Amino acid sequence: MNRTRILLGTAALAVGVGLWFAFTSPVDRLQGEFSRIVNIHAPFLWVAFLAFGVTALASIMWLLKKTPRWDRLGEASAELGVMFTGTGLFTGMVWGQAVWGRAWDWGDARLATTAVMLFVYLGYLALRGASPDPEIRARRSAILGTIAVVQVPLVYFSVYLFRTLHQTPSIRPDGASMPREMVIALLVNFLAITYLYVALLTARLDVARAEASASIEPGLAGDAVKPPRLTEVEDV
Amino acid sequence: MSDLFIVIGTFALSYAVVLGYAARLHLRRRRVKD
Numbered sequence: 505m506n507r508t509r510i511l512l513g514t515a516a517l518a519v520g521v522g523l524w525f526a527f528t529s530p531v532d533r534l535q536g537e538f539s540r541i542v543n544i545h546a547p548f549l550w551v552a553f554l555a556f557g558v559t560a561l562a563s564i565m566w567l568l569k570k571t572p573r574w575d576r577l578g579e580a581s582a583e584l585g586v587m588f589t590g591t592g593l594f595t596g597m598v599w600g601q602a603v604w605g606r607a608w609d610w611g612d613a614r615l616a617t618t619a620v621m622l623f624v625y626l627g628y629l630a631l632r633g634a635s636p637d638p639e640i641r642a643r644r645s646a647i648l649g650t651i652a653v654v655q656v657p658l659v660y661f662s663v664y665l666f667r668t669l670h671q672t673p674s675i676r677p678d679g680a681s682m683p684r685e686m687v688i689a690l691l692v693n694f695l696a697i698t699y700l701y702v703a704l705l706t707a708r709l710d711v712a713r714a715e716a717s718a719s720i721e722p723g724l725a726g727d728a729v730k731p732p733r734l735t736e737v738e739d740v
Numbered sequence: 741m742s743d744l745f746i747v748i749g750t751f752a753l754s755y756a757v758v759l760g761y762a763a764r765l766h767l768r769r770r771r772v773k774d
Binding site for chain 2 (some may be wrong): 518526541587595598707715718
């Protein structure tokens with residue numbers, strides 16, 4: 505069994521432990537069962553921040569070293585960041601509908617900045633599909649990957665900068681605004697989902713390395729909707 | 741009770757996305773091997 509399979513298998517176990525804690529911890533008196541969603545919502549968005557941070561670091565390293573492995577790391581981590589941001593937003597919307605009475609509010613600073621962050625990183629992935637030249641692709645995405653990370657602190661501090669609907673973090677250096685059992689469940693899920701990110705990143709890098717050594721080029725944007733070439737059309 | 745089902749569904753859908761991503765990686769890896 506190779507390293508990636510062991511990582512993915514143990515990550516699945518860690519997620520299982522996280523789920524056990526999430527569904528056995530006590531619930532909030534006002535939010536009821538919906539308070540359990542924090543155990544997936546907050547860790548998913550934390551991992552998205554981590555993933556975009558890794559993309560920025562890899563982008564800077566590519567600009568300095570110009571080696572393909574940094575480009576591959578940047579892409580792999582951004583892909584995971586987009587997935588965790590999208591699913592994190594979805595979990596937040598379910599919670600918001602139940603607790604706030606609305607799933608989305610463009611007037612909320614945290615929600616709006618997170619949505620913008622998601623779209624910018626979707627743009628990062630689209631940009632990668634815009635050039636067939638690996639050097640140009642790597643340079644463009646490295647520049648965007650370095651600049652786009654400014655959104656991470658903007659999203660994180662948006663709840664302090666603009667006092668809108670979204671609450672500030674429940675766990676702060678000066679203490680937590682929830683009981684000990686809920687804090688433990690949340691921390692276990694933070695660890696499990698961070699470990700899941702590491703395992704998926706390793707698996708994604710394995711695929712990228714294998715594709716690079718087999719000279720499989722990533723598809724370009726628009727490939728799927730290209731009309732057939734005239735030579736491919738059979739005479740009728 | 742129905743609240744609990746909504747919460748379970750939210751967790752299930754979110755992890756289904758992650759599982760789908762992992763499955764896609766597996767298929768891409770197999771395509772390279774072939």
